[in-house]
Amino acid sequence: xxxxxxxxxxxxKPAGLTSHDVVARLRRILRTRKVGHAGTLDPMATGVLVCxxxxxxxxxxxxxxxxxxxxxTIRLGVTTHTDDAEGDVxxxxxxxxxxxxxxxxxxxxxxxxxxxxxxxxxAIKVNGQRAYARVxxxxxVVLAARPVTVSEFTLLAxxxxxxxVAVECSSGTYVRALARDLGADLGVGGHLTALRRTRVGPFxxxxxxxxETLEEDASAVVPLDAAVALAFPRRDLDADEAADISHGxxxxxxxxxxxxxxxxxxxxxxxxxxxxxxxxxxxxxxxxAAT
Numbered sequence: 001x002x003x004x005x006x007x008x009x010x011x012x013k014p015a016g017l018t019s020h021d022v023v024a025r026l027r028r029i030l031r032t033r034k035v036g037h038a039g040t041l042d043p044m045a046t047g048v049l050v051c052x053x054x055x056x057x058x059x060x061x062x063x064x065x066x067x068x069x070x071x072x073t074i075r076l077g078v079t080t081h082t083d084d085a086e087g088d089v090x091x092x093x094x095x096x097x098x099x100x101x102x103x104x105x106x107x108x109x110x111x112x113x114x115x116x117x118x119x120x121x122x123a124i125k126v127n128g129q130r131a132y133a134r135v136x137x138x139x140x141v142v143l144a145a146r147p148v149t150v151s152e153f154t155l156l157a158x159x160x161x162x163x164x165v166a167v168e169c170s171s172g173t174y175v176r177a178l179a180r181d182l183g184a185d186l187g188v189g190g191h192l193t194a195l196r197r198t199r200v201g202p203f204x205x206x207x208x209x210x211x212e213t214l215e216e217d218a219s220a221v222v223p224l225d226a227a228v229a230l231a232f233p234r235r236d237l238d239a240d241e242a243a244d245i246s247h248g249x250x251x252x253x254x255x256x257x258x259x260x261x262x263x264x265x266x267x268x269x270x271x272x273x274x275x276x277x278x279x280x281x282x283x284x285x286x287x288x289a290a291t
Contacts, residue, residue, distance in 0.1 A: 004030045006054030008227040009220060012208035013041050013049040025211055026051055029218050038063050039171075039200060044086055047197030048208050053221050058284045062259050062272050063231055066171045069199040071156070072192060074163040074179040079189030083119045083176035093188040095161040103155060103163065106185045110178055111153045115145040119176045148173040162193070202231055224286060228261035228269035235262045235280075237270065245271045246289040250279040259283060 009030075013022055019040045026035045030053060038050045038060040047070070052060045077095035080087030120143060152168035163182075167175055176192045183190020198205050209220045222230065233256055241251055242264035251262070253275040262280075264270050264287070271282040 004032055004053050004218065005221055006224045007052075007056040007221045008059065008231075009051045009053055009214070010203050010208045010222070011049045011051055011214070012205060012210050013046055014211065015046050016043055018043050019049060022049055022211065023051065026053070026214070029211075029215050030221075036060055039065055041197060042084070042195070044084060044192075045195040045197060047195075048200050048203055048205055049197075050200060050203050054224075055286060056221075056224055056227060058286065059224075059227060059231065059272070062283060063201055064258070065201040067151075067199075067201065068169055068171065068173070068197060069152075070167045070169075070175055071196045071198060072165050072167060072175050072179070073194040074165060074182060074190050075193045076161045076163065076183055076186060076190045077188045078191055079180070079183065080191045081120075082191075083174075083180040084192040084195075087191070091189055095186075095188040098186050098188060100155075100158065102186055103158070103182075106182050107153045107155065107165070109185060110181055111150050113147065113149050116148045116173065116177050116181070117145045118143045118174050119180070146172065150178070153178065225263070225267060225269045228272070228286070229263075231261075232272065233258075233260040235260055235273075237262050237264060239265055242268075242270050243289065245273065245282055246285060246287055248282055248285055248288075250281045253278050253280045 009026060011022055019037050023035050023037050027033055032053065034054050034057055036052050036057040041047065041049055050063065076098060077093050078089060079091040081090055149170040150167065150173060152166060154166050155163055156166055157164040167178065175195055179190050179192040214220055235254060235256065237245065245251055245262055251273070256275060259272050259274050262270050262273055268287050270287045272284045273280045273282050
């Protein structure tokens with residue numbers, strides 16, 4: 001098999017695998033070591049995971065993945081030490097008396113710009129060590145609240161104590177913590193039993209493929225040029241400008257906010273750039289000049 005074309009692979013991650021497990025599977029499927037991922041999904045979670053292949057890995061740190069969307073199931077009446085179904089049960093309560101109106105009010109209180117305390121078993125580092133590692137070692141970990149934005153937290157269906165919900169939020173928001181806090185606000189406790197990421201940044205489930213499908217057809221890599229066009233604002237260059245940026249030289253700024261892709265006349269993505277004062281400077285040169 002020839003080396004895969006550089007670009008992005010949008011995976012519909014199955015339950016039970018870590019994000020690193022997915023990368024390992026892709027390395028085997030695509031027969032290349034140069035695979036990475038942007039963002040992380042817990043083993044319990046499913047859905048959109050953005051992976052880079054070859055030079056596509058250079059895009060991962062620059063992708064705008066600051067908004068995310070999920071569907072999830074919250075079970076009221078049971079509190080766990082991980083805030084999800086994989087944790088030990090700490091307390092139980094009868095949730096049968098919780099009204100739909102109370103649920104709606106509780107969800108509304110957790111919508112908008114809020115201060116959220118992350119789950120103690122998150123990957124946040126505490127004095128150089130992941131919080132979840134400290135919890136596994138028997139330490140009691142309480143993380144500081146941090147500002148997040150929950151733009152949508154709505155009830156899709158209720159099945160007794162189970163709430164099927166939709167969440168749209170900023171990066172850094174923990175849906176497990178929303179489940180925990182909703183249950184606490186309702187006085188009965190709660191935890192997350194299912195989580196599916198339906199969108200991260202511009203990437204959706206419609207673009208995602210199952211690992212089993214990729215094993216049968218490894219051609220699902222979004223080519224580098226198309227990936228840059230999909231994920232970043234676009235600026236088209238003339239031949240001289242393309243030559244300059246391929247050598248790492250700056251271009252005149254355009255006023256475009258944030259990171260954007262610049263393209264040669266033949267449609268190749270040459271670099272990712274950002275405006276700094278009067279100049280547009282390259283962050284990553286994707287098609288360097290031949291030396």
